[in-house]
Amino acid sequence: MTLEEQLARRDFLKQLGAASAAALACGGTSAWANTEAIIQPKATADSCILIWLAGGMASPDTFDPKAYLPFEKGLEVKKILSTFPAIDTSVDNIKITQGMENIAKVMDRGTLIRSAQQPDLGHILHSRHQYHWHTGYVPPLTVAAPHIGAWMSRVLGPKNPVMPAFINIGQRLEGVGEKEELKAFTTAGFFGSEFGPMNLPYPEHAVQSVQPPKGMQPGRFSNRYKAYKELIDQNPNRELMSDFQQASMIRAMDNAYRLLSAEEKKAFDLTLEPKESYDKYNTGRFGQGCLLARRLVEEGARFIEVTTEYIPFKHWDTHENGHTTVKRLKEEVDRPIAQLILDLEEKGLLDRTLVIVASEFSRDMMIEGVPGSKAKDQSRAKTEKLGEMKHYGLHRHFTGGTSVAMFGGGVKKGYLYGKTADERPLLAVENPVSVEDLHATIFTAMGISPKTAYDVEKRPFFATKDGTGKPVLDIFA
């Protein structure tokens, strides 16, 4: 062999050999080294707002009206499909339900999916389905799965470097039922807390999270920080300045200070919103949350979740008295959601902001889970005929057909996707969309391939289960 041949041979062997193994080294989270390179799709959105109607929003009483029967004593409950009449929307072939007149007007800005479905997990538990919806994985798991917001934070990073990439508005994690179960998915999981949520349970108090501690004057706060910086500069152990742990600590403190003293922190302060606009949103904590989300997106937030808050048996978790509760909830959500869409549009942000309205599953008057499921009936108003108002409502958890509305961020305008049956069981009968496919769709809009994977314990952990989520490409404009 000539020298040239030998050299060529050596290079060739190198390519085949151990060189690539170094990239697989464990520790921290590194991207999974696939043999085939992942091609990230071209993003159609830069920011994402997930509006979470926690507790199981009944599609037939919201986005997917079926035959309506008003309350009437003695009415057989099995005849009831919807407890609200249908109303027209700005899109010819889409009707939604009474009480959502504002959202009806903006339906022409988005796509309505009516065929989302959830798996049968046996006895129905909100916490497990919420975990599934938020992480794409059914718990329990051998590793802590990252929240969808943590994925965006990990893969895309912050849009504006001083803004936390993942902000979670409206959900308390202490002092509410099933708080441990909520904490289990409100996390960056194995990605580590760098990618975890900034939790803002009370929108009105959000600004406190980016301000000096209560009662501390800004001047005092910056003096304190200045002293800290000077102490570091004057530290006698100069050789430690290059230590990675020390450097990361100082960097993190600097980043925190930058946010706490940046102009952008004003976005967290709802008192700075003009009164007229504030009033449009202010239907309570949820409405304020939508306003906060809008303000944060304006300043470059990446992913925001706004929830009506999950509390067992409260809000959308209607085990009894469903109709009356949903009527109240619509008053709470209809105006702020519509206003959010309109404001984003007016500010020229809607095209690059994907707004998703979703819930962990739907509800039905009769069926718990899906037909044939062994799930236990959890209605608290069991009756065959309506006796009083509390019997009137969709009190069972239904996983066979759920609506998801999406606005902006590159999805088609005024588009309807999927269909549920018109008679019970109200199963998705056209284009069913699994949680994995829904995630794949959202990730694709954000420019993240559903096959994106990170290394955990030397195994790949994919953005969608086993990398199998298929985006619903049909809904993209």
Place this chain on the structure above:
Amino acid sequence: MFMHPKLSAFLTATLLSTVISLPSLAIDFVHEVAPILKAHCSKCHTGEKKKGGLAMNTRAELLKGGENGKAVIPGNSAKSLMIELITSKDDEEWMPSKGDRVPAAEIAILKKWIDSGMQWEPGFSFGETSWEPPLKPRTVSLPPAKKNRNHPIDRLLDANLKTIPARTSDAMFLRRETLDITGLLPTPNALSTFLKDSKPNKRKQVIASLLKDDIAYADHWLTMWNDLLRNDYTGTGFITGGRKKITPWLYKSLRENKPYDQLARELLAPTKESAGFIDGIKWRGTVNASQSKDIQFAQNISQVFLGINMKCASCHDSFIDRWTLEEAYNLAAVYSDTPLELTRCDKPIGKMATAKWLFPELGDIDAAAPKAERLKQLAGLMTHPDNGRFTRTIANRLWHRLMGRGIVHPVDAMHTRPWNEELLDYLATRFAKDNYDIKTFIAFIMASEAYQSQTVVLKEDPGSDYAYAGPVAKRMTAEQFLDTVWQITKSNPTSMTAKIDRSEEKAPPPKAMKAPSQTPTPISAKWIWPAGPTANKASFKKLLTLSSLPPTALTKITCDNAFTMTVNGKTVASSKEWNKPVSCDIAAQLKTGINTIEIEGEMFGGSAGLICQIEFIDGKKKRVVITDKTWLARKPDENWQAAAELHSHGAGPWGAILSSATAAPSKPKQGPQRPIRAALVKNDFLMRSLGRPHRDQVVTTRPAELTTLQAIDLSNGSILADTITRGAKHLAATGKTNTELIRWLYQYALSREPTANEAAILVGIAGTEQTALVIEDVLWPIFMLPEFQIIR
């Protein structure tokens, strides 16, 4: 590019049954064979991957074969399993199991290659040769000492060390070692005493004396064991009783320094107190097969005790090491109450598991024996003296805690090669020889010059190319951070969540020492509650007939979680903190004749129990009234019944609670209770933010770096701000001038004096005012210093 001439003339060679020396150009391994193996086989069988036990980084590995036997027989492709599988038509067995089939032309080349003797490029390897950890322990002979560094650890390390790291200063040593043993800082007094001490063996002495403090040791190490054993006060699963705590057992075991083999046996073949670990978490609803309690058992015990990742294998044969689905299920079957069917990726495969241990070389388990017996056999095999993987795993974990990085790292990847095999084997063998004594082992590591060296300055988190050059600095855990902040500012929480015995009392003094007048009556009261399923609320009643009025009637009482006690309708005591028993004198409410004692009890969750003892003189006789089954008890809206006796005093989850805290009011207190530590209270926002895990899964390392969100919580979070405010108030009351205070804080927090510049900066913000507000502004920057938060 260059081409190799191809010879077709050797087709005849395939007909030869004996391999003869063939011309080297017959098949070009490099250009023809290697690319095929790389494309179709390497993903699962090279580098550290060895699916089905088969690795093919090198010719030797490929020849060795895998779990299904030989993969290739050189010279005989027709009998080579590899060819059989890549040409198979059976979905279940064809190879590669993922990706495209091997094209016929390439199969022909592989056949040719095998038939022609399976030549390999000398020295070529597809990846870092996979390494199978040995099972048996190994006795290592020590290399000669260099520079009089005689400690076995130093002899082993120095052999490969280019530059010997400098010895750390006495002050840094004391800070590191106090934080490592107790999770606390050395006090300024302890520091100055140590610095003044001129005895040559003072380091050894201080190690021994710190390890003797069993409470401080347990308070700190509980964190590591809780992470490892996935034990916590709150978390998923508790909501429906699908999970049990082992805190009282674990804390007691740490205080006693229970030998590790015994600890493991008690976890694997548990009593009620320690069963929470192997019982895992029972989730509500239908759970996928790889997270059933049986499979959790297999995963958790493999990871915790052996550093084996059984998570892959509990769904399908592992890609990363040799473990198979069947082995995972067979291990799970040791625990399972019912026959267990193998399930691959959530689909049953029609094959039943048989209870089996992972290393038959050490013995096996009688699959027909009842569960308790199977677990006992498993515990015996796990802690078998020949199970070197058991001792190596714990030795590595403890080394990681003390030296900042595992000898195998990550510490759960025990199938990967240690950076110093001799050292790990030596430590493991030594640990077993020292009766699995964890404290002795810690003292042994701490006595080495290696531990007592300066930490290395690392420019980045080292990867697989790590080379030992000295100890690695450790970031304080969330618990250490809070414990030390609380320690300096005396702002510890006032009550703890843990139901543990933290009493300082040693064994009772010998009888001769008892002075009759001072002898407290032993507590004979029982823990009681209404019989049947545990009720949240309970009422208790006892009638007491007195012939005369006693001058005193000393009462000791507590209830998990809360109670109100009335005597003849008057409230005499109430409390909402079970771990702070109430002592009171109820004589004023008593009357001659019949007295009614009533207690309303309430349980907030977890265990429930009431215990009460009343002593008084009736006439001339001393009488003791105790809670027992003679008391009446009832649940809300039910009838009175005899109370159920749950435990004697001292047993159950509560410990000897009445003896510790309840001297009669007139007597002096038995000494201050120790401050409550972070590991003894529930997780909160700040701790969670700083990395205390949710503990749904086993956790063996915490993140080394501070993140921006954590920094925000440290900068403006209310928990730390409130702590500093409380602490500053306390420090303002000590009467120190600001200059004195700053010096004292540096000594305490950083174990050194401030430089003139540093003191000037802090005096600059403090001025001469000694208000709490000013002190807050001095405390915060110090607590934020990396020098404070990093253990060097």
